[in-house]
Amino acid sequence: MSNNSTTSILVIYTGGTIGMIRDEQSGALVPFNFENVYEQIPSLKRFLYRLDFHCFEPLMDSSNINPEVWENLASIIQQNYEDYDGFVILHGSDTMAYSASALSFMLENLNKPVIFTGSQLPLGELRTDGRENFITAIEIAAANDDETPLVPEVCIYFENQLMRGNRSVKYNAENFNAFKSGNFPLLADAGVYLKYKRENILKPNFKKLKVHKKLCTDVGILKLFPGISPAFVDSILQSPGLKALVLETFGSGNASTQKWFLDALVHAIKKGLIIVNVSQCMTGMVDQGKYETSAGLKQIGVISGRDITSEAALTKLMVLLGRGMDTATVTEWMQRSIRGEMTND
Ligand code: ASP
Numbered sequence: 001m002s003n004n005s006t007t008s009i010l011v012i013y014t015g016g017t018i019g020m021i022r023d024e025q026s027g028a029l030v031p032f033n034f035e036n037v038y039e040q041i042p043s044l045k046r047f048l049y050r051l052d053f054h055c056f057e058p059l060m061d062s063s064n065i066n067p068e069v070w071e072n073l074a075s076i077i078q079q080n081y082e083d084y085d086g087f088v089i090l091h092g093s094d095t096m097a098y099s100a101s102a103l104s105f106m107l108e109n110l111n112k113p114v115i116f117t118g119s120q121l122p123l124g125e126l127r128t129d130g131r132e133n134f135i136t137a138i139e140i141a142a143a144n145d146d147e148t149p150l151v152p153e154v155c156i157y158f159e160n161q162l163m164r165g166n167r168s169v170k171y172n173a174e175n176f177n178a179f180k181s182g183n184f185p186l187l188a189d190a191g192v193y194l195k196y197k198r199e200n201i202l203k204p205n206f207k208k209l210k211v212h213k214k215l216c217t218d219v220g221i222l223k224l225f226p227g228i229s230p231a232f233v234d235s236i237l238q239s240p241g242l243k244a245l246v247l248e249t250f251g252s253g254n255a256s257t258q259k260w261f262l263d264a265l266v267h268a269i270k271k272g273l274i275i276v277n278v279s280q281c282m283t284g285m286v287d288q289g290k291y292e293t294s295a296g297l298k299q300i301g302v303i304s305g306r307d308i309t310s311e312a313a314l315t316k317l318m319v320l321l322g323r324g325m326d327t328a329t330v331t332e333w334m335q336r337s338i339r340g341e342m343t344n345d
Helices: 034-040 042-046 068-081 097-104 129-143 230-237 261-269 292-299 310-322 327-333
Strands: 008-013 019-022 029-031 050-055 086-090 116-117 154-158 161-164 189-190 194-196 219-223 244-249 274-279
Touching: 008 068, 008 116, 008 129, 008 274, 034 042, 034 161, 042 050, 068 086, 068 161, 068 310, 086 129, 097 116, 097 154, 097 310, 116 161, 116 189, 116 244, 129 154, 194 244, 230 261, 244 310, 261 292, 274 327, 310 327
Parallel strands: 008 050, 008 086, 086 116, 116 154, 219 244, 244 274
Antiparallel strands: 019 029, 154 161, 161 189, 189 194
């Protein structure tokens, strides 16, 4: 492994807790000017590689992130792709799993690291987790083996763990350990040593980067719950323009067998709606047909999302539909992994 002075990393700062400091006068948390980043984290100066910064204007709490921001992020990466060895995206943790998933599907033939990180406590706080997250994310983005990047994929680095972005979910609002990859092992863990699990990391294909920037937002998520009413289900299924729906089911992909419910789904599918079955559980796999309560879904043409996360299923649909694929093609692509987001049959 080598890290040398010719390595260059572009840090893209979108906003979120990580970039905040306490205003001395008001005591409130305010975003700090990244021109002063070396004052905040003097140890950054010890990196031998070139670090450049691109700051969003205005900075965003990640709850305000949307597909336009993803398009912007993809464009920044595309425009700078040849000039940098890796990219670090500082981002609020709340929607980081959506953004990392979206970017993974937008960037085809990605052969360089794109590492999302953030923090639970602002950089300006004494006990911040941001300093370690930021520094290690840079180190991971720069890591290479004979000039081939070690982690040529979109990842989330948080609290000593490197995860595939489209396998991650935010599951804890307080702990530093805020993300989980319930269905895929870590890509690296950081202790005294940064240990890469090479067998889990996607291999570079050395093809030219292709960026799919157009996203379709005619998608949605319906989380089932006991007692869900026909009127509520209909209001979702009949949303004007809806093209695809992630159906969050129970356990291994189970749902009510009531006639009104299955009839409503049949009606929607016949009208062209794509429905993907994703489990509400963070770990384990949808297995349509295992129980009677999922056999009906399979029969009527609901697609099994297997072990994909809702975040990945939703953003994959946005990208595939945005690419103009027809229903049959989207249905086919949703059943197999294109960026390591699900376990194939
Ligand atoms: N609300 C913040 C955000 O997601 C929390 C964080 O930065 O982690 O932007």
